[in-house]
Amino acid sequence: MIQYRLLANLAILTSATLLIAPPASALEAMLQGKSADAMAELVRAQGGEITHHLPAIRAVGAKLSREQLDAILESGSVERYIDDLAMEDQPEAPQQNPKSGDNCQVAGSVALATTAKGFAWTMHNKKGKAARLADLQLEWPPALGDISELSLDEQVLAAESVAGTASFIPREEVSIGPHQAMRLEVAFQNKPPAGPLDQSKFNIEARFTNDCSVKLMPGYPDNETDYYYSEVTGANALHQQGVTGSGVTVAVLDSGLWEHPALTLDTHGKQRIPARYDAIIGQEVDTTFDESGHGTHLISALANSAKSFRKGSPTGGYRGVAPDSLVIPIKAFNESGQGSMLDIVRGIQWVIDNRERFDIRVLNLSFAARPRWPYFLDPINQAVMQAWADGIVVIAAAGNEGPGEMTIGSPGNIPYIITVGAVTDSWTPWDRSDDYIPDFSSRGPTPEAHIKPDIVAPGGHITGLIRPDSGLTREHPEYLLGKDAFVLTGSSQAAAIVSGLTALLLQLEPALSPDDVKCKLLTGADPAINGDGLLAYSPFVQGQGYVNIIRAILVGDSECGNLGLDIERDIGMLEHFEGPAIVDETGAITLPNLKQLLSPLAPVKGKSDSRAWGIKAHVERLTADEKENNPFQWQLLYQQEKALVEAIGAPP
Secondary structure, rough: OEEEHHHHOOOOOOOOOOOOOOOOOOOOOOOOOOHHHHHHHHHOOOEEEEEEEHHHHHHHEEEEOOOHHHHHOOOOOOEEEEEEOOOOOOOOOOOOOOOOHHHHHHOOOOOOOEOOEEEEEEEEEEEOOEEEEEEEEEOOOOOOOEEEEEEEEOOEOOEEEEEOOOOOOOOOOOOEOOOOOEEEEEEOOOOOOOEEEEEOHHHEEEOOOOEEEEEOOOOOOOOOOOOOHEEEEEEEEOOOOOOOOOOOEEEEEEEOOOHHHHHHHHOOOEOOOOOOEEEOOOOOOOOOOOOOOOHHHHHHHHHOOOEEEEOOEEEEEEOOOOOOOOEEEEEEOOOEEEEEHHHHHHHHHHHHHHHHOOOOOEEEEEEEEEOOOOOEEEEEEEEHHHHOOOOEEEEEOOOOOOOOOOOOOOOOOOOOOOEEEEEEEEOOOHHHHHEEEOOOOOOOOOOOOOOOOOEEEOOOOEEEEOOOOOHHHHHHHHHHOOOOOOOEEOHHHHHHHHHHHHHHHHHOOOOHHOOOOOOOHHHHOOOEEOOOEEEOOOOOHHHHOOOOOHHHHOOOOOOOOOOOOOOOHHHHHHHHHHOOOOEOOOOOOOOOOEEEHHHOOOOOOOOOOOOOOOOOHHHHHOOOOOOOOOOOHHHHHHHHHHHHHHOOOOOO
16 A cells, blocks of 8 residues: 555444455555545445545545446546555655664664663664674763773673773674674772763764774763753743643544553643544544554653653653643554555544544644645645644644755645754753754755745654554664653654644634644744854755744744635635745755845754854844844844833743
8 A cells, every 4th residue: 555654453444335345456546526425425336345434535445446446437426536555655754763874783772871880881783694893982981980890791801991981802702693782881990970870971982893883872961851852942931830731632643652651641640532543443442552652752742741850850840842731642553654545544534523522723743755746636635734724733744854855745745734844952952052953854845836844843862752662662772761761863753842832832822723823833933043144044944943932922923824825725626826936047946035045154963153043042142233234134023022022021
């Protein structure tokens, strides 16, 4: 079947009048026409099997022989059909924890494990050939003294240690077997301080003979009780004011949910899962077992109700962005992260049908595939557009197929919805000078020339809960923290964080329409600005900038979402819309006047002395007598926003 990829037990919905089973060679087809009921009647008349009833897109999914399909088409009532839904011709996107140009077969655990006298670090051989260790280099805080013992898989080794550094070259062969792990343990003369080790103070590099090198990641000071993204996005500050997403229902169409108390209960210990729907079998269910782990991780970023702690003390906030939001998991993806187009549409159809029943305000779609059709002809996109038109804010991942142009996935290519790219903090959450947009985050424009993504949000090494022994933990054991926490990187996580922020906004302003939510989030975003006052990234890379929920609430505009577009005419196939992207005289994809707006300084990965995120950060770094010579008038905007905030009475 045509499959969408994330970023089973198959039961068929049949008509009560269906008596003839389709032949083994049946086509999987979608038929679209005047209505889903009309298409269903055509299928029944030919003895075909109806698998999906999809009124949101005036269509049905069906299993038919070629002869049955030909007879249906002769009726002249079918406006459009797709008869190759059994083909597996779609790319798998977004890939999780994407890496570029790294063919090393060994991966090191994302975090050190603290031991009584030092630390342990595990290396995983993820391929089918043994990896032979060539040498090992270590650095640590000198206050710990010299190494008292070093071992690999409990085999004690001799290492030369001098002033906080050590090197080890094995005299005999030391290898990690295929699909095996090796545990490095280091003990020091001086006992480490209590609590998690500050991983940024340690350096480990293991080199293997097949030109493979693996290094310890910098890590966060405490990745177990403080997930950081709630604070850097402004959610934590709102939690302390009682804004936790209470009363706002978010549907997450993904791989299901692991029933962990921090995910099924809110901050008061009350149940907050009003329903569960399995779009693969087409039924409301008691559990949506998450074979993959992807859906659970997203819901953890969105709504984990566990308290955050820093240095042993509560921060006043929570690990999830909207810890009191109501969450509805919708399962449409299997263990390998694959889902069929018709199942996905059926999941969206259920959200539309049950919007009022559960007061569903937000729909998170953290999956993508290469656009196969114009945005308005993709069946999933058609269902998503209907959801938006019906009052549901749809948040979609941009995809992880960057850094090339026009790599935005579907459904993120829909102009109406909020499409989210990723930004990473380089493992330093309190220092924005090294925050940058990583190569994997998909870029615009879309094939119809629309600017995407709309905004960017934290998507680098996001910690969240995951079901132990799920597909992702087996595929990426190096990203497991303890038994049930996991680090994932991608625009999927960025989208989930924005869905949580949207729930906070809707708690404060429940009357906002989807267009107004989009307007507030985009006008409240912090653009990346270089020292020359010009944009550090193209809008095709950063959209309107880094999401900032506090700024969206205080100074975000309304009534500006999707101006110049008409979703009702679009859905009705009366008019479709192109974006502002153009091709210049050199053949480059650009925007009118972009050369005057975009800094000629190429953006750097990591720390930048030029890039600042947000108007406030940019203007406040300028000297008193420094005047800008750029088209944006940042200083004027800064003064206007400052006056507005002061008038509201909010802290500056």
